[in-house]
Amino acid sequence: MKRLLLLSLLVIVFVPAMAQNNNGTISGKVLETSGSAVSFATMVLLNSDSVMVKADYTRDDGAFSFANIPSGSYRVQLRSIQFEPYISKIFELGSGENLKLPTITAKTAVTQLENVQVTAARPLVEVQPDKTVFNVENSVNATGNDALELLRKAPGVIVDNNDNVILQGKSGVRIYIDGKPTQLRGEDLVAMLRSMRSEDMESIEIITNPSAKYDAEGNAGIINLKLKRDKNLGLNATLTAGYDIGIHDRYNGGINFNYRNKKKNVFGSYNHYDNGGENNVDLEKQLNGFFLDQRSKIIWKNKGNNFRFGSDYFINKKHVLGFVVNGTISERKTTNTSTTPIGSLNTGIVDQILQADNVRNFSTDNFGANINYQFKGEKGTSINVDADYGYYWNTGGTYQPNVYTDPTGEVVELERIFSDDQLTRIDIKTFKVDYERPLGKGKLSAGIKWSDVETQNNFDFFSVEGDVKTRDIDRSSDFNYREKVAAAYATYFTKLSEKVTFSGGVRMEHTDSDGRLESDKVNQNDRVAQTYTDLFPSGGFTYQLNKMNKFALNYSRRIDRPSYQDLNPFEFKLDELTFQQGNPFLSPQYTHSFQLSHTYKYRLNTQLSFSATNNFFAQVVDTTGQKGSLLKQQNIADAKNYGLNISYPFDVNKWWSVYGNFNLFHATYDANIEGVRINLDATTYNIFVQNNFVLPSNFRVELSGWYNSPSIWGGTFLTERMWSMSFGVRKSIWKDRGQIRFQIADIFRTQEWEGRSDYGGLVVNGNGGNDSRRFKFGFTYRIGNQEVKAARKRKTGLEAEKNRIKEN
Numbered sequence: 144m145k146r147l148l149l150l151s152l153l154v155i156v157f158v159p160a161m162a163q164n165n166n167g168t169i170s171g172k173v174l175e176t177s178g179s180a181v182s183f184a185t186m187v188l189l190n191s192d193s194v195m196v197k198a199d200y201t202r203d204d205g206a207f208s209f210a211n212i213p214s215g216s217y218r219v220q221l222r223s224i225q226f227e228p229y230i231s232k233i234f235e236l237g238s239g240e241n242l243k244l245p246t247i248t249a250k251t252a253v254t255q256l257e258n259v260q261v262t263a264a265r266p267l268v269e270v271q272p273d274k275t276v277f278n279v280e281n282s283v284n285a286t287g288n289d290a291l292e293l294l295r296k297a298p299g300v301i302v303d304n305n306d307n308v309i310l311q312g313k314s315g316v317r318i319y320i321d322g323k324p325t326q327l328r329g330e331d332l333v334a335m336l337r338s339m340r341s342e343d344m345e346s347i348e349i350i351t352n353p354s355a356k357y358d359a360e361g362n363a364g365i366i367n368l369k370l371k372r373d374k375n376l377g378l379n380a381t382l383t384a385g386y387d388i389g390i391h392d393r394y395n396g397g398i399n400f401n402y403r404n405k406k407k408n409v410f411g412s413y414n415h416y417d418n419g420g421e422n423n424v425d426l427e428k429q430l431n432g433f434f435l436d437q438r439s440k441i442i443w444k445n446k447g448n449n450f451r452f453g454s455d456y457f458i459n460k461k462h463v464l465g466f467v468v469n470g471t472i473s474e475r476k477t478t479n480t481s482t483t484p485i486g487s488l489n490t491g492i493v494d495q496i497l498q499a500d501n502v503r504n505f506s507t508d509n510f511g512a513n514i515n516y517q518f519k520g521e522k523g524t525s526i527n528v529d530a531d532y533g534y535y536w537n538t539g540g541t542y543q544p545n546v547y548t549d550p551t552g553e554v555v556e557l558e559r560i561f562s563d564d565q566l567t568r569i570d571i572k573t574f575k576v577d578y579e580r581p582l583g584k585g586k587l588s589a590g591i592k593w594s595d596v597e598t599q600n601n602f603d604f605f606s607v608e609g610d611v612k613t614r615d616i617d618r619s620s621d622f623n624y625r626e627k628v629a630a631a632y633a634t635y636f637t638k639l640s641e642k643v644t645f646s647g648g649v650r651m652e653h654t655d656s657d658g659r660l661e662s663d664k665v666n667q668n669d670r671v672a673q674t675y676t677d678l679f680p681s682g683g684f685t686y687q688l689n690k691m692n693k694f695a696l697n698y699s700r701r702i703d704r705p706s707y708q709d710l711n712p713f714e715f716k717l718d719e720l721t722f723q724q725g726n727p728f729l730s731p732q733y734t735h736s737f738q739l740s741h742t743y744k745y746r747l748n749t750q751l752s753f754s755a756t757n758n759f760f761a762q763v764v765d766t767t768g769q770k771g772s773l774l775k776q777q778n779i780a781d782a783k784n785y786g787l788n789i790s791y792p793f794d795v796n797k798w799w800s801v802y803g804n805f806n807l808f809h810a811t812y813d814a815n816i817e818g819v820r821i822n823l824d825a826t827t828y829n830i831f832v833q834n835n836f837v838l839p840s841n842f843r844v845e846l847s848g849w850y851n852s853p854s855i856w857g858g859t860f861l862t863e864r865m866w867s868m869s870f871g872v873r874k875s876i877w878k879d880r881g882q883i884r885f886q887i888a889d890i891f892r893t894q895e896w897e898g899r900s901d902y903g904g905l906v907v908n909g910n911g912g913n914d915s916r917r918f919k920f921g922f923t924y925r926i927g928n929q930e931v932k933a934a935r936k937r938k939t940g941l942e943a944e945k946n947r948i949k950e951n
Contacts, residue, residue: 167236170208171244173201173221179797180205181249184223191216191233202879204841214238219247226251275695275740275748277347290336290368293344300349300366301806301829301851310351310363317361320368345369351752352681352699352736355632355648356577356588359679359702362734362756378402379927383414387888387919391419391442400927408465411452419444424911426721430904432488437721439481447473447507463517470510477503483720484550493550497720505539505565524580535569542607545719559719560607568599585637588648591630598624620662622727624710627655634681647682652702658710658727671727677702695740705729705760709776723774730778732758746793752786759812763902780814798838804831810855825861827854845871862898867891867915877924884921892916 169188173181186207188196196217199207214236221229226249236242279293294300294308301309310316318336348367350357357365380400387393397414422441428434453467479501486493511533518526540563547557575592604618634648658671683697710727736754743749759782763775787807794800811824833847848868855861871886895912 166211166213167238167240167242168208168210169212169217169219169236169242169244170206171219171247173205173207173247173249175226175249175251177797181223181226184221184226184249187220187222188212189218189220189230191218193218204879212236214240219244221247221249223249275349275351275750277349279344279347290344293347294336294366300804301831302849308366310349310366316363317358317365318368319365351738352683352697353701354634354646354681354699355650355679356590356634357650358592358630359650359652359677359700360704362701362703362732362736362754364699364701364736377927379925382924382926383922385919385921387917389914389917390421391914393418393420393917406457408455408457410454411450413448413450415446415448417446420914422911422913425909427908429488429906433485434488434491435483435485435720437481437483439479441477441479443475443477445473445475447471461519463515463519465515465517467513467515468511471507472509473507475503475505475507477501479503481721495556496548496550496552498546498548498552499544499719501541501543503539503541505537508534508536510534522581523586525578527577529573529575531571531573533571535567535571537567538565540564543719561719562605562607562612564601564603564605566599566601570597571595582635583637585635587633587635589631589633591632592628593630594626594628596624596626598622600624616663620660620664622658622660622710624658624727625656629653642687644685645683648680650679650681652677652679654704660727673730677733691744693742695738697736697738697740699736701734701736703732703734703760705731705776721774726776729760729776730758732756732760732778746791748788748790750786750788752784752788754784756782756784759814780812782813783811785809798836800835802831802833802835805829812855823855823861825853825855828852841875843873845869845873860898860900862896865894865896867894880925882921882923884919886919888917888919889915 171186173184173186175181181201182205184201186199186201188198188209190196196212197209199209201207216233216235218231218233220231229247229249231244231247234242234244291302294302308316308318346369348369349364350367351364353361353365378400380398382396382398384396385394393416395414395416395418397412399410399412401410402408420443422443424437424439424441426435426437426439428437449469449471451467451469453465455463455465457463479499481497481499481501483497483499484493485495485497511531513529513531515530516526516528542560542562544560545558546555548555571594573592573594575590577588577590579586579588581587600622602618602620602622604615605612606615607613630650630652632648632650634646636644636646638644653676654674656671656673660669662669679700679702681697681699683695685693685695687693705726709725710729734754734756736752738750738752740748740750758778759780760776760778761780763777763779785808788805790802790804792800792802806829807826808828809824809826811822813822829849829851831847831849833845836844836846838844846868848866850866851864853861853863867889868891869886869888870890871884873882873884875882892912892915894915895910897910899909900907
């Protein structure tokens, strides 16, 4: 099967590109005096006049290679702050020759760092005026992980037990890839991050105070994952497969390819996944003199396919025209089995039991298309234009029986069965233009963006008796929402002196939204229209005190608009007494953020941060009726967050390296919800430690763990501590074209949560967990030319709006 797939790919794409030439290859290896491989060192190929021809990095085993080199006289040079300078003697490369150079021995530099010119290799952590850059390609600690695990190592970043990414104590993080906002949320985003290999990563940009160039969405900031750029022409492809088992099995597999010549670039990918899992949720609720002990087991099954295809046409050196289409087609089924004993708090005796088996079936189609034009003129002038269209279509329904029995559970006292049909369609259109040019001693950036989002939500609620479904006009309705945002920005970056740099700018966004609720029932609030204009300033300074110490100070103002589904006022029942409801009256929340950073010796990184959020919105548990509880989004509070982050990588010896990250945050919430005052504050800390071991026979072993102290979730829920440990091993095979991986996640199955909420007469004590202890197996195989130039890195205008779409 593998040979057939390879042959098909060769016939379709590879054969037209196989133009023969007489160029050759120069390869070699760099080792330390101890015999250990020198990884991620810069290798430069020079001609006989010492002019650079190409540059490369040494791989994990110290190997490097320069392909497609014409015959002639050359020499190679090693550049690294860790080793003494090295340059080879001149050698000759014949026509079509594959020349293997003698092994280069790198000697550890003995010169003090103050006297070394840092020109070739970048430090592990760089502090810039508007961001912190974590150069993972220069870190051996980064190999053998996926993108989600890499985020655990980044300064100020936490990945919690549900794989939510938290930056400086805040969860409103926007994930970008090569400057392009990702369209996925929730489990789909996690699956994508886990499919990305650390070996393909160049750096992680942590932008806690984004400049005005970025969309103002996201109170916690932006994390941009930058992929490595390959160097030569040709074709390559990567096959991936994965399987992991816990209580339920999960499978995934896919292929991606990239072909490039001097005039065009064609790229694409296809992935299939079939995942299952379960969650356990226990809620002990007290309200109006009753107790309800709800025990739920939620089993979910999610399978689907996602694809991406695009092409760039290089008209000439200045003009590029391209397009991209991508999409996801998926199905999800969720079964929630719930048992709730109900009784009086005075007697403590169970009076009746509610048994509910809630089944939800949904299918989702997600599609996006982009046309892009790019102009790069002389002296750094550039213009980038994007036009986008996308849609999100989610259809399905719920069947929800409620059976009340006597305390024995055998005699049925009452039965009520409900069902619903739901349709959500979201259409997104965007257009944006970005312009850059040198100005004075710096660089000016400016741009405009327009977006138009229309959402259609149809909800039909039914009472079921036997085979007869009766539509409930009091609960059935249609909610249609339209939002237009027009934005413009300008930023300026300059070097004020040899030690001080500055960047600053402002973004203006004008929002016009209109929500309409249509139903057979008369509603007082059947229309919610808002129009508002905001300015979002941002700026930062860096100060290079000396070669050992660098400081940065940043500020930004950000906005978080509610997700489109959170504005939908429909009711979603877990059982007859527990349901969730959207809120069309949600207002955006605004955040002011400040950050002071210090980097010592390019390794030890310390950050102090402060943020203040107005109109903080979160999910609040409230009462409804005599025994019911309601989960609803509300603007509840003004929140403040004080943070300290320290990260430090170090080597115990040549085969054992350690990375440590410590986060300390103090959060305060001052809420007034319908006259009920809630004042919560908590000091929270998080510790992450990863140990990496390099063993003989090309094995790499990892042992990592994290601990989260008690904290506040959603502004109203006090949670207890959590921790976890994981073990993994990786081995490269078939001359590094293949890779096999094995991991045990959550070895001791300690990723379980516990918390308490007391609001509006409702007391909730809850705990739960999921299918977190898993045995994971993975395989990757690369075929074709592994030195292919990657697809052009460009972002579109559509994805920021898609980030507000929640996945079911």
